[in-house]
Amino acid sequence: AHDYTKYNNWATINDWAISISSANPSLISRQVIGNTYEGRPMHLLTVGKKTGSAKPAVFMDCGFHAREWITHAFCQWFVNEAVSTYGSDPEMTNLLDRMDFFVLPVFNIDGYEYTWSSNRMWRKTRSKNSGTSCIGTDPNRNFNAGWCTTGASSNPCSDTYCGSSPESEIESKNLANFIRTNKSIIKAYMTVHSYSQLLLFPYSYKYGLAADHSELLSVSQGAIAALRTLYGTKYTSGPGATTIYPAAGGSDDWAYDLGVKYSYTFELRDEGRYGFLLPESQIKPTCEETMLAVKYIASYVLNNL
Ligand SMILES: Nc1ncc(C[C@H](C[SeH])C(=O)O)cc1Cl
Ligand SMILES: [Zn+2]
Ligand SMILES: [Zn+2]
Ligand SMILES: [Zn+2]
Numbered sequence: 001a002h003d004y005t006k007y008n009n010w011a012t013i014n015d016w017a018i019s020i021s022s023a024n025p026s027l028i029s030r031q032v033i034g035n036t037y038e039g040r041p042m043h044l045l046t047v048g049k050k051t052g053s054a055k056p057a058v059f060m061d062c063g064f065h066a067r068e069w070i071t072h073a074f075c076q077w078f079v080n081e082a083v084s085t086y087g088s089d090p091e092m093t094n095l096l097d098r099m100d101f102f103v104l105p106v107f108n109i110d111g112y113e114y115t116w117s118s119n120r121m122w123r124k125t126r127s128k129n130s131g132t133s134c135i136g137t138d139p140n141r142n143f144n145a146g147w148c149t150t151g152a153s154s155n156p157c158s159d160t161y162c163g164s165s166p167e168s169e170i171e172s173k174n175l176a177n178f179i180r181t182n183k184s185i186i187k188a189y190m191t192v193h194s195y196s197q198l199l200l201f202p203y204s205y206k207y208g209l210a211a212d213h214s215e216l217l218s219v220s221q222g223a224i225a226a227l228r229t230l231y232g233t234k235y236t237s238g239p240g241a242t243t244i245y246p247a248a249g250g251s252d253d254w255a256y257d258l259g260v261k262y263s264y265t266f267e268l269r270d271e272g273r274y275g276f277l278l279p280e281s282q283i284k285p286t287c288e289e290t291m292l293a294v295k296y297i298a299s300y301v302l303n304n305l
């Protein structure tokens with residue numbers, strides 16, 4: 001059976017996506033939103049009671065940055081927890097009856113494979129850059145949101161290379177196309193990163209406050225308070241620019257400016273002791289506490305449609 005308390009390679013995650021969706025046809029459907037640069041299919045799981053009509057939706061992705069392995073583990077955990085607690089957990093049952101969760105378990109598949117085969121600390125995509133042997137673009141600098149104006153590099157050898165243009169990466173284009181196509185039903189966007197224990201929201205590309213700043217802040221404060229109830233893990237929430245660093249081209253800022261009001265970036269455990277190399281022993285507690293924050297936000301969205 002699938003082991004949710006260890007880090008799984010992409011082949012295992014891909015097989016899991018196929019098996020869990022076929023095993024739960026009334027709660028999960030699977031589609032490919034496009035391929036990666038190296039030709040791997042980007043599988044999107046739609047988690048929610050099948051009703052035949054479009055429901056308001058939350059979009060959640062994991063694995064933007066290849067080395068942030070705890071995030072891939074969280075998306076797997078979320079899908080399993082959703083189907084396992086449907087019918088028993090009143091909150092989850094209500095969410096899945098009335099909403100859909102679009103879950104992209106691995107955004108940057110090529111990069112993730114590379115962390116398994118070659119370089120555990122790889123961050124970017126694996127696309128070829130012209131005029132240099134340096135590989136890859138930082139996908140979280142590649143979106144059309146103040147693109148490449150701050151906190152990003154135009155040097156292809158940099159780990160924060162913004163790319164040759166917004167959505168230059170096929171992975172970014174695939175995600176942006178899906179969200180653009182479905183923006184009328186997508187009410188929230190959550191992109192899961194590690195590490196630092198932060199819950200960030202727009203803007204990162206400028207210091208100016210978002211129009212919905214006070215609401216985004218209060219919801220984030222409720223979410224991190226819920227997270228903290230389980231193991232006492234302390235998170236900080238706030239706009240990206242002042243809470244982590246100013247940086248442009250992020251998917252959260254882009255989704256917000258597109259009109260997805262509840263747009264958040266999670267930075268999961270830890271605060272630097274292990275960093276990206278979070279031990280497998282912390283997968284369960286990290287995922288269980290993060291479930292509380294994700295459910296808090298989703299419930300808030302549902303109650304404020
Ligand atoms: N809009 C954003 N939101 C969050 C972050 C922080 C993550 C942390 Se891994 C990153 O550097 O890509 C960066 C940006 Cl550009
Ligand atoms: Zn298995
Ligand atoms: Zn509950
Ligand atoms: Zn990241």
Ligand SMILES: [Zn+2]
Nearest residue numbers: 193194195267
């Ligand atoms: Zn990070």
Ligand SMILES: [Zn+2]
Nearest residue numbers: 081085288291
């Ligand atoms: Zn649980």
